[in-house]
Amino acid sequence: MANTSNARRPLKTRGSRWAQALARGLAARGVSPNQISIASLCFAALGAAALLAAPAASPGARSILFLLAAACVQLRLLCNLLDGMVAVEGGLGSASGPVYNELPDRIADPLFLVPAGYATCLSLGPELGWLAGVLALITAYIRTLGASLGLAQDFRGPMAKPHRMAALTAGLIGAAVAAPWGWDGELLALALLVIVLGTSWTAVRRTATLLRSLGGR
DSSP: OOOOTTTTTOOGGSSSHHHHHHHHHHTTTTTTTHHHHHHHEEEEEEEHHHHHHHSSSHHHHHHHHEEEEHHHHHHHHHHHHHHHHHHTTSSSSOOOOOHHHHHHHHHHHHHHHHHHHTTOOTTHHHHHHHHHHHHHHHHHHHHHHHHHHTTTOOOOOOOOHHHHOOOHHHHHHHHHGGGGGHHHHHHHHHHHHHHHHHHHHHHHHHHHHHHHHHHTO
């Protein structure tokens, strides 16, 4: 991740003692921010594999796979937090940092959201997953487009990346609990629908803000 703080997503957890201690420990061991960013992509791939395996699994196994995917979502977010902290607070940022910071994120979102659609085992589940994945890319594109035009990075929601992943995590945990009763697909689809609606509104808000900002120039 780049050693610049003005493009960082505002996160309260960045100031927590446990996060600072973990970042210091990684930096002291020579773990680079780019390596942490790649680790986030590995967790996303593992979560995707768990979700793709869920439709053929028994109800009990589906519960375990959903919980594994939920853990991978949170581990991906932890990596997203730590790569920036090791880069900025740890002073290990590099010229290639922005590429490693952005590109794995753009891959990781669809890696979670698209397989989640297939894991619902519902007729419109794959479409929901693909739509959620595409909208996640669009919101990120609008943010980086604004930055390329010299504007501040716009991290507003209501369904920015942390919110999307929180909604997906809640849906996966709910699906894990409901799997023995056969309601896991509906709960996971509901989470994806919330993500689709919220991300659509997020894209509209960011675009409107971008156009207003450019109109004043």
